[in-house]
Structures are given as structure tokens and as C-alpha cells.
Amino acid sequence: MKRILNLFILILFLSVHAKAQSVSVEATIDSLEILIGEQTKIKLRVLAGSKQKILFPQFPDTLVRGVEVLDTSKPDTVYYNNKERIEIEQDYIITSFDSALYYIPPLEVFIDTIKYESNPLALKVYSMPVDTLNPDQFFGQKIIMKTPFVWSDWYVFILCFVLLAPVIYLIYYLSKRLRDNEPIIRWVKVEPKLPAHETALQEIEKIKGEKIWRQEGRAKEYYTSLTDAIRRYINARFDINATEMITSEIIEHLKQVEDKEALKDLNELLQTADLVKFAKYDPLMNEKDASLVNAIGFINETKKELTPEELAAPTEIKVVEKRSLKTKIFLGGGILLFSISLIALVIYIVKQLLLFIA
Template sequence: MNRRIKLFILLFICAAPLFAQNVSVTAKVDSVQLMIGEQTDLVIQVKLDANKKALLPIYNDTIVDGIEVLDMAPIDTVYSDDKAKMTLTQRYKLTSFDAKLYLIPPVEVEVDGEVYKSDPLSLKVETFDLEEADPEQFFGPKDIMEPPFVWGDWVMLFVSLLLIAPAIYLMIYLIRRLADNKPIIRRIKLTPQRPPHDEALELIQEIKSRKSWQTAGPKAYYTELTDVLRTYMFKRFGFNAMEMTSSEIITELGKTENQKDIDELKDLFSTADLVKFAKHNPMINENDANLMNAIDFINDTKVLPDPDAKPEPTEKVIVEKRSLRTKILLGIGVALTLAASIACIVYIVKEGTDLLRSLF
């Protein structure tokens, strides 16, 4: 009987390591050798049954004296195909600023109240080897460099400075126009109309001075002279003499003027018709007589201005009352100009401060 008990105890002791193999803890460092200030990862991997709970270590600042913990990644969990096993992986970001060989003690993981440990690790941190024979291979800190002048950094500032003064002036003008509520006054320059006899006499004097009957021929001379008279009659009497024949003009004049002036003018138009249609070539004295008849007709029929009459105005004033729509537009203009001015000022202050700070 005692023999059977001993055999059972022996089998239990031998089977205990097999049960313990259900949990395994491994730890490794991605790089076991690094330069001072470089970083590496400490990877802890725990394999256990899916129904077990494990507590992995939490390092606050250092894992050992001289090795700093910069970051701790979330735990990565991977299950086996039958969901009976799982693997937990935890990564810690390490660095060191002291060159030496470090011994990382075994990592302890608690699984269902029982502690399991990994193998210890080593991490070698090396520093730079400065050779005195070649001191130029390393350089000290460089002096502060001044940034180059770039027009693109200043162009918007200059544009804002140029726009701010007109914008403020426009805003003040609009505010004053909106506040005074004055009507809008426009002035139009008027050109006084010349009397028709002045224009006609001036044109006849030009014909006389050019001696058109000699330079251009009788036909051109009489055409030009009768056109001046027709234009004068239209402006003076109001009938369209330019579209009337000579006989129609004489008939129309007979309604208003004395017969002596009409007879003289009748001789002029008769001569003009003969020259135009019958190739008549009048004498020089006849040309002069017809020109004088035209001048006498104009002087006899002209209307002199009334000396007591008021002079014609040279300027016309138009007064327009400001409507509600105009007031609303003025108000909107003031608001938009004020907003643009404020934006320009803010931009000038901000950009100017940044540029001066970068320079000094």
C-alpha cells in the first residue's frame, strides 16, 4: 500500500512541470546594442490558456537605473485557431543616456495569482568615439542664421498699408453723407446756342474769303451759298428749306417777308438753278451781287436778342432727393468699409509683428 502511495506522489511531481508549461513568459530587446540617446523596444510575450488572466508589469519612468521607459504600447492579443490558447504581446520603448552594459532583471508576469518570470536580458549602450587625430569630423553648434529677405513676405503688408488710408477716407465720407442727409446735387454745363444769323453770316464770310467761284467753280460756289441760306431759313422760320425747291422756298417766304427781300433772293436762287442745271457761267460782278443779296436777306430777317432779357444759363443744377434705397446702400457701404479697414489693421499688426520678430 505504501508502495502505491509513493508511486502516485512520484507521478504527481513529474506531472507538475507539464502543468506549468501551460504558461510561458519570454522577453527580448529588438537591439541589444545601441548608441547613446537611441531607442529600442523591449518586447514581453506571454503564452497561456485563453481562460486565464495575466497581469503584465507597468514601468513608470525607468526599468532599471539608467534605462528610461519612453512609451508603453497597448497589449496585443492573438488567439489560437481553436480559441483555447492566446498570446499577449507588450512593447516598451526604451532609451539610455549613460554608456554602459546594463542587466535587465527577469520580467515578472502574474497569471491567476501565480508569478512567472522571463530570462534576464542585457543591453549595451555605447557612446561616440572621438578620435583626437581627426577633430574636424565633428562640428560644434552653428551660429544663428538670418533669414533672407523675400519680397513675397512683405507684399501683402505693403498692399494693406496702401489700402488702409483710402478705406478710412471712404468710410469717413460715407458716414458724413449718411449723417447729414443732404440731397444729391448734380451740375450740368450748358453750351448757349448761337443765333442762326451769326452762324450764317460767318459761313458766308468764309465763302467770300475763299473765293469759291474761282477755286471750286460756280456750281460748288452756288451750292455752298444756297445751303447756308437754307439752313438759316430752317432755324429762323421753322420750315424745312433743305428739302424744298427754289420756287417752294420763295412761296413759303412770301407768307412772312416783304417782297423786296424775296425778289433779291429769287434772283439768287434763279442764278443758282441755272448754274446747277444749265451750266450757266455768271459774271464775277453777278457772283458778288448774289453774295451781297444773301447777306442783306440775313440782316433784314434776323432776330436781335432782347437787351432786357436775362442771359441764358451756362449751368443747369439738378437736385435729387436721397431715397431710402440710397440710405440703405450708404449704410451697407459704411459697414463693409469698416470691416475691411479693421481686417487690414489686424493683418498689418499681426504680419508686422511676426516679420519684426523674425528679423530681431
């Protein structure tokens, strides 16, 4: 029984020893001698079983005193024997700024929590050779040289400032349009010129279609719309600024160009409208109908057809678009974002100019 136990221990020891023999850790260095500030590379190579856990050493910034680690590469892995064996290489870029002979101790690698060490290395760092026998070869500091002015160096900045002028004007234009609730692009619709009486009759037909006079409490609104249409007709037909005149002034001016019989119905209409607007008079339904008839009758009695030359002249009608609150917020946000971007661009250009001048 004791012999069997000793045999088992021997087999276990041999298996562990064989496993340990299967691990290889080797370190090499590209150059054993460098000048101050030059760089060289240490290559750490580990050969082990593919199922073993391998932990490479990590150096934050210093390998040994006087030798700095600049960078650590990613492990390079190669498999052998149907992926039963694995070889991993990792590079460490090192440098030194002190001339000396440095001893680099073995690098420690942990494999399945067992520590393995590589072979030690050495690094010789030389200082720059100085010819002390010929001091006349040493020169003092050079004076500061001013950069000559070249227009080609300023083309980009000049172009930026030239482009800023229309951009600033565009921001002002958009802001003003947004504030005044006007369209950014004015659409102009050209239509043939209509006679004054046709325009007035179209306005009255629109008033008839709305049927304001049949609604209770809207007499003032009805008479205001009706008299405004008549006043604009008088202005266009007789070249009398009726929109700025009171009833008596309109009648007096019209007496000079029209007979009194044609002005009788107009005078009645305007006086009734004054009573409604200023004396809160509430006319009957037949009075409202009569006012509408009087307005149409006055236009038909005083209308004047346009000559062929006047009909050929087009009339420009500007179409004004009203924006919703959502559209205003969207445009305002866009203008604000664009302005901030422009300011940032100007600051950047100014900084670059100052750096260039300095």
C-alpha cells in the first residue's frame, strides 16, 4: 500500500514538472546601446498551453530608475499544435535621458498564478559626443527673425471677413422679417388692372356673402366694411382721398364732379353709417338692405370703363404670408444657432490672427 502511494506521488510530481517545463518566458531587446532620448524596444515572449491563464507585467511609466516606458503594445497571439500551444508576444517601448549602463531585472509573468521570470537585460545609454578640443565650433543663440509679410498668407482670413459681411446682413434681414411677421421672400403676383367699379363690386359681393348685416349686434362691423369699400371706390374713381374725409367733405367734393341726384343715395348711406358707428344707432333689417342697394346703385351710376391703354397696364399685388407661432420659433431658433456659429467662427479667426501676428 505504501509503495502504491509513493508511486502516485511520483507520477503527480512528474506531471507538474512536465507542465512547468512546457512554459517558456524570454525577453529580448532590439538595441543594447542608444543615445540619450532615443527609443528601443523590449520584446517579451511567452510560450505556454493554450488553456493556461497568462498575465503580462504592466509598467505605468518606469521600467527601472532612469529607464522610462513610453508605450506598451497589444499582445500578439499565435497558436500551435492544433491550438494546444500558444505563443504571446508583447512589446515595451523604452527610452532614457541619463547616460549610464542600466541593468534590467527579469520580467515577471504569472501563468496560472505561478510566477515565471525572463532572462535579465542590459541597456547602455550614451550622451551626445562633444568636441571640447574645438570650442570655436560652438555658436551662441540666433537672433529672432521676423517673418516677412506675404499677402498669400492672409488670403484665407481676408476671404473669411469678406464672406462675413453678407452673412451679417442676412442675419439682420431674417431677424427683421421675423420680427415684422413678413415673408422671407416676397412673392409678387401680377394681375391685369381692373376698373374701380369692378373692384368695389367684388368687395360688396364678399360682404353680401358673409351676411354680416343679418347677424345681431354686428351692424357697426357691417357698415364699416361697406363704407370702406365705397371710400376706396371714390378714391380710385374720382381721385379723392375719401378714406381721410368725413361724410360732409366727401359729398362736397363729389358735387363738383357728379350731379346731386346721384349723390342722394350715397349721402343717405354715409349718414346712416355715421349714426351706427358713432351714435350706436341700430338700424332695421330693411335699412341695412337699403344701404347695400344704395352702395351698388351709386357705383353703377358713377362707374367708368377703362380705356384699352389703362387695361393693358398690369397691377402688382404683393402677397403677404402670415406665419404661425411654431414657424416663428423654428426660424428664431435657426437664426440664433446660426448667429452663435458665426460668432464662434469670428472668435476662432481672431485667435488665429493673433497667434499668427505674435
